[in-house]
Amino acid sequence: MGSEEFQTARGTRDVLSPETWQFEAMRRLALRWAVRYGYELIETPIFEKSPVFLRVGASTDIVQHERYQFVDAGGDDLTLRPEGTAAVARAYVQHGLASAVQPVKLCYYGPMFRRERPQAGRFRQHTQFGVELFGSRSPLADAEVMLLGCRIVDAAGLRNPEIRVNSLGCDRCRPQYRRALVDFFTARREELCQDCQTRLEQNPLRLLDCKVDVAVRQEAPDLENYWCDDCRAHITTVIEIVAASGQIIRRDRHLVRGLDYYTRTVFEVGHPGLGDQVALFGGGRYDGLTANLGGESVPSVGFGMGIERLLSALPTALPTLVPDxxxxxxxxxxxxxxxxxxxxxxxxxxxxxxxxxxxxxxxxxxxxxxxxxxxxxxxxxxxxxxxxxxxxxxxxxxxxxxxxxxxxxxxxxxxxxxx
Ligand SMILES: [Zn+2]
Ligand SMILES: [Zn+2]
CATH class of the missing domain: 3.40.50.800 (Anticodon-binding domain)
Known part of the structure; x- marks a missing residue:
């Protein structure tokens, strides 16, 4: 034990053997499955110019409070990556991958940084595995990323994970729903928690997954009644394909996810043994993100998986990579x-x-x-x-x-x- 000033920074930790080998085994397991599903590995820098992540959405927690943003000695405004999708989408645009053969299927694995409030099991540096599938509008693409993630969770030892899925609609149908939601919650304003009162105008969809206002949100209008025909057909097909593969999937009408860039499909995957609140991975479709980053609008879908959480949820350790x-x-x-x-x-x-x-x-x-x-x-x-x-x-x-x-x-x- 050294003196306090030479200990790891708050919210970070060292990983020692044999735990390091668990991380390495998990990395290999995830990459093995990603390769089977046709994904290429991409590595983006640990930090990016801040606007890359600001484009993720101005009203999310990550952007508002949790960024490690700094100006370096040369005056560049930089941010340690808080998540993988924006950086991979930036790379897709920067390298002109929109003119490559589509779909472009990329996966990444590495550390992410968020200045979260310190609590058990939450780290300010955590490891994330994720995939992004660019260039397909098909429900097959949504189904494929969900199924790939489920295979990884299953192969790691959490058998039969469960997908919860929702559709947030599209540019055509979401505005009507948004308005109906604002009207509904405005009428019930007094009953809402402080957070929800402030985000009511800015991001009313987030009120649906508030952990405090559970009673009010039960009565909120259901997105399903506002989906246009295309959105309805899309989510229906996604659910049918996934279910036909034998994977458990059900609609959760309160699922909205935290990031602003999603269109249509959002999903989270948990396990019955872990309780409803634990998401092992989650993601969705974000057809507008590449356009926000200066490229053409390319349909895309992906997920991010927190490796620390997954490893800690495993019933037994992964087989060691280390020989006798x-x-x-x-x-x-x-x-x-x-x-x-x-x-x-x-x-x-x-x-x-x-x-x-x-x-x-x-x-x-x-x-x-x-x-x-x-x-x-x-x-x-x-x-x-x-x-x-x-x-x-x-x-x-x-x-x-x-x-x-x-x-x-x-x-x-x-x-x-x-x-
Ligand atoms: Zn729609
Ligand atoms: Zn609330």
Whole structure:
């Protein structure tokens, strides 16, 4: 423990082994599924010019309160990315991907930054995996991103996740609904919480997912009654396709999501074991975002998945990527030979450690017992006869193996890892 000023900043933390390997296993699992679904990996910078994220929507919490925005020494107004979509959409426009073969399917994985109020399980730096599918208006695109996310959650060990979905309508039908909503809530203004009273004019849809005004919102007009024919057909098809694949999906008329850029489909995915409030990932369709970022208007749909939350919700840890390890111990005078053998075994693909502290054989084997499965003992009678003693540290048994066979022997005894 160092002094207070040299601890991690508020809302951030170090991740140590073995948890780091859980993160890495999760990253690989997500990318494996994304590749199966035809996605390419994109990496955008950790910070962008601030307008990129301001275009996400002026009335969202992220933009209003939670941005890490700063002016650097050169006078540039920059923001640490709070989410992935705006940056990926910016890249799509900047690199002219609208003229590539559509759809363009991109996925990203990396840290995001939001100055959230400190609370258990919330971090100001968190890891997000997400996908964006550009250039398709089809309900198949909506269905596909939902299903991909569900496969990842399922493969990580949370079997049978559940999708809640809603349609926020389009430019043609949403304005009427918005007006009906403002009228309804204005008449009930006295009953609303402070937050809702202030966002009533600015963002009335957000009142539908207020956790305080649950009773009022139950009586609010239902979007479904305002959908135009196209919007109705779209959401109906999305639900039908997803359900036909065997995935659980149901409409939630109070689901609106926090970001302003969504059109039509919004969704969140949870798990019955975690309660209604926990969303493992969520997203939707945002047909206007690329136009806001200076490109042409391209239909797009995607999701973002918080990796910390997903990992903490898993019933069991992901299989470790780390292989079984071996240890080359030595009798007095054989330190250098032991080390050379460790190097040789590493070149053969085996994870091996050797003593660097001039410990006794007994102390080396004790150390080996903590981190390895097999220990080679270099030196002694066996060694002088061209053999080596190999001890199984979990079972306590010992074999004598000819030196020319030791690599094969160890490969069959040690569990391989993905790393
Ligand atoms: Zn519509
Ligand atoms: Zn409220």
């Amino acid at each position: 390890r071996a240890y080359v111990a030595h009798l007095p005078g054989f330190e250098r030979q032991a080390y050379l053998w460790a190097l040789k075994l590493r070149d053969e693909g085996i994870a091996v450690d050797a003593d660097m502290l001039e410990r006794s054989l007994k102390a080396q084997l004790k150390e080996a017992g903590r981190r390895a499965r097999l220990a080679l003992i270099v030196g002694g009678t066996e060694w002088s006869q061209g053999n080596v003693a190999v001890r199984d540290l979990t079972q306590g048994s010992q074999d004598v193996v000819a030196l020319e066979e030791v690599v094969e022997y160890m490969k069959t005894r040690l569990q391989e890892g993905e790393l």
